[in-house]
Amino acid sequence: MTGLIAHEWIAPHGGAEEVLSQMMAAFPEARVSCLWNDNPGRFGATRLNQSWMSRTPLRMCKAAALPLMPATWRAVDTRDAEWVLTSSHAFAHHxxxxxxxxxxxxxxYVHTPARYLWEPGLDRRGAGVLAAAVRGPLQRIDRARAREGSMYAANSEYVRQRLHRFWGVDAAVIPPPVRVKLITSRVDWRDELVGQERGVAQRLPEGFVLGASRFVSYKRLDLVIRAAEIVGLPAVIAGAGPEEAHLRAIAASATVPVVFVISPSDELLFSLYQRAAVYVFPAVEDFGIMPVEAMSVGTPAVVNIAGGARESVEALDSGELADFDSPLSIERAVTAALRRDRHLVGRGAEHYSEASFRRTLRSWMGVDSVGAGADRSLGDRGVGSPDRDEPALRRHAAVA
Structure with a gap:
């Protein structure tokens, strides 16, 4: 007999998938259940069981699948499991x-209570007619199930407070794993770049304001461009997503140069962290992994005063907080960040490392790992490993 790890659906890449990866590294004998798997190259079928939804079109429409998720999770067979560990941002905790x-x-382990259920204003998936119709019943089911006796850990104090507000439960706080060891393993990541990406790096301006994330509306990358304009520095916007055209339209009329780096590899992203004058992160996030990544290489971060990203910035004393609705607040925060001693930025970032996450997780659970390879880190196998997340496999970036 061993444990069972339950993880919502497996996306091609994301912070939740990094958590799952480290849970699997901490407990290599545990079985894994998910609703469906959209990254079979990284998470194979050896240990993983997918639900009936994986064989239906529901996997392509989360809004339609939403009302069926609680019952699907409740039906998971746990009779041979000594313990269950869930990685939840919807209903896996059921x-x-x-x-x-x-x-x-x-x-x-809760990344967030389902935003489209409890805070639909923060997630457009909660704005649909179907989601609105089932919200009340699903909230009652979710709250009742949450109070049945699980031990909870939140990824930030911000999320812990929401668990108390929505579910009426308390939780420990365990920050998610960050690839600190890998990111800090190279003095200059430009030396690892090849082909087109080497040319991309050579053409970047000096002393730039960096914004890097998915190009989606709630990340507010337009405010990174605005911050660069306020302090008179060029901006580099890295990532990919549906908001690219909108961001390029804003950049076209900006008063400072704006360079786009589309779908950078991990090597290029880490190089951008190292070379940036400041990393600006306007989104209201549950935790915010990318600011920790930037701070770990000595680049100060400016994050939103609201949300969970402020917690790592304050803990490491390696950045500033801004009210991104106030140009004056943005100017003060970015200017203060630029004055910071980069030799002091990011000290103590190993607290957020993958190894630290695994140790803290096992200690919180009071469950010993099983097997000789129990403490292996999937993130320590080097750049380009097949166990790494999808962005590490992207060897080329486009710049414009």
Missing amino acids: AGGRALREAGRHFS
């Missing part, structure tokens, strides 16, 4: 029977 909960062997 997995597992009452017996495990009453025995104190049910553990839930």
Whole structure:
């Protein structure tokens, strides 16, 4: 008998998938259940069981699948599991029977309560007619299930407070894993670049303001361009997504140069962190992994005063907080960040490392790892490893 790890759906890449990867590294004997797997190259079928939804069109439409998720998770067979560990941002914490909960062997790591259910204003998936129709019943089911006795850990104090507000439960706080060891393993990541990406790096301006994330509306990358204009520095916007055309339109009329780096590899992204004068992160996030990545190489971060990203900035004393609705607040924060001693920025970032996450997770659960390879880090195998997340496999970037 061993444990069961339950993780919503597996996306091609994302912070939740990094958490799952490290959970699997911490407990290599555990089985894994998910609703469906959209990254079979990274998470193979050896240890992974997908739900019935994976064989239906529901996997292509989360809004339609939403009302069926609680019952699907509740039906997961946990009879041969000594414990259950869930990685939840929707309904995975519903997995597992009452017996495990009453025995104190049910553990839930919560990235966030489902935003489209509890805070639809923060997630456009909650704005649809179907989501609105089922919100009330699903909230009652979610709250009742959450109070059945699981042990909870939140990825930030910000999320811990939301768990208390929405579910009426308390939680420990365990920050998610950050690839600190890998990112800090090279003095200059430009030496690792090849082909087109080497040319991209050579053409970048000096002393730039960096914004890097998916190009989606809530990331507010337009405010990175605005911050660069306020302090009179060029901007580099790295990532990819549906907002690219909108961001390029804003950049076209900006008063400072704006360079786009589309779909950078990890090597190029880490190089951007190292070369940036400041990393600006306007999004209201549950935690915010990318600011920690930037700070770990000595680049100060400016993050939103709201949300969970401020917690790592304050803990490391390596950046500034800004009210991004106020140009004056942006100017003060970015200017103060630019004055920081980069030799002091990011000290203590190993607290957020993958190894630290695994140790803290096992200590919180009180469950020993199993197997000789239990403490191996999937993130320590080097750049380009097949176990690394999808962005590491992108060897080329486009710049414009």
